[in-house]
Amino acid sequence: MISIIAAFVAGLLLAGVLALLVYQRRKKTDEALLSERCRIIEREKTLEIEELKLREEIALEKRQAEADRELKRREIEIRGLEEETAVGASAVAKEREKLEKRRSELDERYDVIERSEDRLRENIAEYRTRLQEVSQLTVDSAREQLLEQVRHDIQDEVRELKEELLGRSEKEVEAEAKRTLIACMQRLSAAPQEDITATIVAIPSDDMKGRIIGREGRNIKSFESMTGTTLLIDETPDSVLISSFDPVRRETARLALEALIKDGRIHPSSIEEAVNRAEEEVKQSVVDSGEDALRRLRLNRMHPEIVSCLGKLRFRLSNNQNSLEHSVEVANLCALIASELGLDTELAKRSGLLHDIGKVLDQDHEGSHALAGSYLLKRLGTEDPKVVNAVAAHHSEVPAESPYVALVMIADSLSATRPGVRADSLDGYLHRVRSLEEIAQSMEGVSEAYAIQAGREIRVIVSPGSVSEADAGLLARNIRRRIEDELQYPGTIKVTVIREQRFSETAQ
Missing domain, CATH: 3.30.300.30 (ANL, C-terminal domain)
Structure with missing residues (x-):
């Protein structure tokens, strides 16, 4: 038993010694491999560094060669410029010599001319003295007599020439103006004349008059105070007349009264509701009319307040002519004439359309309708200064600053004076x-x-x-x-x- 244990221990010791020997040998082998790998890596790094150095040297040599070539090229160019400069300097020197020679020649000629002028002055003075001695006249008196004789001889010829030139120029200008205006007017489709009539509202029966008046006139007073108009109710059958100097108020009253008659309920509260609805309808109608005018003229980018003022022109008449239709017609005429003359047609249209916009402004805007309209446009600041000046100057109240003033004046006159457009008292x-x-x-x-x-x-x-x-x-x-x-x-x-x-x- 002991011998077996001893053999087992001896085997273990032998196995441990063998394992240790194997480990030490493997360690030496690994260290040798690692050392060899490190040497290889160091050699590769060295080779890479040398390769990089070689590349840099090659690139440096290339740049040096390019720099040398550029330097040589620059030197050649500089030598060429120096040669050209030398040639130019010699040419300038030659031209300078020629100019100096020419100047000396001109100085000599100038001296000769001065001496000749001096001799001529002496001769003129001598001849003048002899002439005065012979004619017994001074220089001033002789000049006056000569001018008087020439004036008398050519007076009739000058008058005839003046009449011929003025007459011919006026006829030519008049013929050209007529041609341009006729060509523009023929292209314009004018609106027919509108009749001036009072605003009359039809009623179903005369019993409605009493309901409109109300007990003790309560309904009619309420209606007149809310609309700012006057109702004229007389013996005229089946009609009521609305009177007011303000056409917008008159239109509002007409719509409100027609709504009340249709509804049948007429008392102060219903009158107030009808008037409020009518005011909203009129406001919308005003805006629609202004926008419709812009669409007809193919204009855009206009301030809403200006559009509203344009719409109000629809309710105004000037000598039986609708003001909005007149403004649209003037705008079209301005554009047509501007196209014939090569001017900006859009500026011409805007000038013609807005020339009477001051007619719808109230008493808060001072001045004539032309000046009031121009102040409004200037305050809003959305229109071109040429348009503002055309509106202000179309009645010659301020100086004209552009040809668009003349266009508006001509178109306004054409639109107002065509046959049948306006009624005169x-x-x-x-x-x-x-x-x-x-x-x-x-x-x-x-x-x-x-x-x-x-x-x-x-x-x-x-x-x-x-x-x-x-x-x-x-x-x-x-x-x-x-x-x-x-x-x-x-x-x-x-x-x-x-x-x-x-x-x-x-x-x-």
Whole structure:
């Protein structure tokens, strides 16, 4: 038993010794492999470093070679420029020598000319002295006599030439203007005339009049105070008349009254509701009318307040002509004329459309409708300054700053004076006729004056003994200026001066 244990222990010791020997041998082998691997890695690193150094040296040599080539090229260019500069300097030197030589020649000629002028002055002074001694006249008196003689000789020729040139230029300008205006007017489809009538609301029966008036006039008073209008209820059957100077209020009252009549319930509370609804309808109608005008003219980007003012023009009439239709017509005419003249058609349209916008402004806006409209546009700041000036100056109240003012004035006159567009009162017609005849008869040399063509033309008969042919044309222009300065009239007035002299004999 002991021998077995001893053999087992000896075997274990032998196995341990063998394992230790194996471990030590393997460790030495691993260390040798690791050392060899480290040497290989160090060698690879060394080779990589040497390769990098070699690449850098090659790249450096290439850059050095390129720099040398660039340097040589620059040197060649510099040598070429130096040669060109040298050649140019020599050319400049030669030109300078030529200029100096030319200057010296010109100085010599100038001296010769000065000496010649001095001799001429001496000769002129000598001749003038001899002439004065011979004619016994001074220089001033001789000059005056000569000028007077020339003036007398050419006076008639100058007058004839002046009349020919002025007449020809005026005829050419008038023919060209007529051609342009006719071409524009033929392309425009004008709106028909609207009748001026009172706002009348139809009622189903006369019993409705009592309900509108109400007990002790309570309903009619409430209606008039809310709408700012006056209801005229008389014996006229089946109708009620609404009166107001404000067409917007009149339209509001018409809509409210028609709604009340249709509903049948008429008392202060229902009147208030109907008036409020009518006001909203009118406001929307105003905006729709303004936007419709912009669509018809193909315009955009306009301030809402301006659109509202344009819509209000639909409810206003000027001498039987609807103001909104008139503004749209003026805008179209302005655009057509602008296209003929090569101007901006959009600016022309805006100027023509907005020229009467001041007519819908209330008493808070001071000045005439032209100035009030321009102040509104300037305050809003959305329109071009040329448009603002065209609105302000279309009645010549402020100086014109662009040709669009003339376009608006021409288009406004064309739209207002086409046949049948406006109605004129008898008093206004008589006043214009009398004023025309009084202005013409107050001029010197006029014997008779007659206003014809419904005040569109004034014919003036002058005495041929007191008014010459040249003075007759001047008289016509003076009468035209006085008419423009003193009268207010739509359209144009033609002035015709007649100078006729007759000679007759009777043979017996």
